[in-house]
Structure formats: C-alpha cells, structure tokens
Amino acid sequence: MAATSLPFVVMNVEVERAALEAALAGRPPAALYRPSPRAYPAVLPPIEYPGHFIVKRVTNAGTVRFKQRLVLIANALKQHLIGLEEVADGIWSIHFCRVLLGRIDERDYIIRT
Secondary structure, three states: HHHHHHHHHHHHHHHHHHHHHHOOOOOOOHOOOOOOOOOOOOOOOOOOOOOOEEEEEEOOEEEEEOOOEEOOOOOOHHOOEEEEEEEEEEEEHHHHHHEEEEEEOOOOEEEEE
C-alpha cells in the first residue's frame, strides 16, 4: 500500500467505527442479537437435479471434466455436485442447487456469467 493512501485508510476506519457506534447507540452488539426464528435442519437434504441434467462432482481442485476438458468451476464447491444443462447448441448452463453459476460454450470452454 502506498504511503500516501495510509491516511485515507485510517480515516475510513474511523468513519466506519463512528457509524457502527451510532447504529448501536452505545449498546454492545450482543444486546441487539436475536436468534433466528427459522429452524436449521441437523442434516441438509441431498442435492438433486432434474433428470435431463448431467451431474458432475467438483474435484478437490475445484474442477470438473467436461467433454474431455478440465474446467475450473470453484474451489468453494469442492466435492459438491453441480448440474449441467444444455440450453442451446453447444451452450451449457452450470447450476449449483437452484443457482445458475454461468454458461459454458463447448467451442471455447470459457465460462460466462
């Protein structure tokens, strides 16, 4: 970090601290905590995809094998299942659960969001 930007960083931290103290009105954060009313299941249900999806397990390196090519998906999805759905000729949607991560074109193997 450049020496000239250090005063701005310090000032920004002070502004953020002042805003947090104003929002808390002098109370500790624990005084404002409320537990969630939603119950969290002990075991999450398995991830399932529609029958026309191609299901792949992401490796520990964050990759999947797609059409004989190794494609980097995300390290955060290690050992999770993703679903591939062909949406046009050579264009595949990449899904994790109900989230569309992006699309991959099998002509250049580039993932686009």
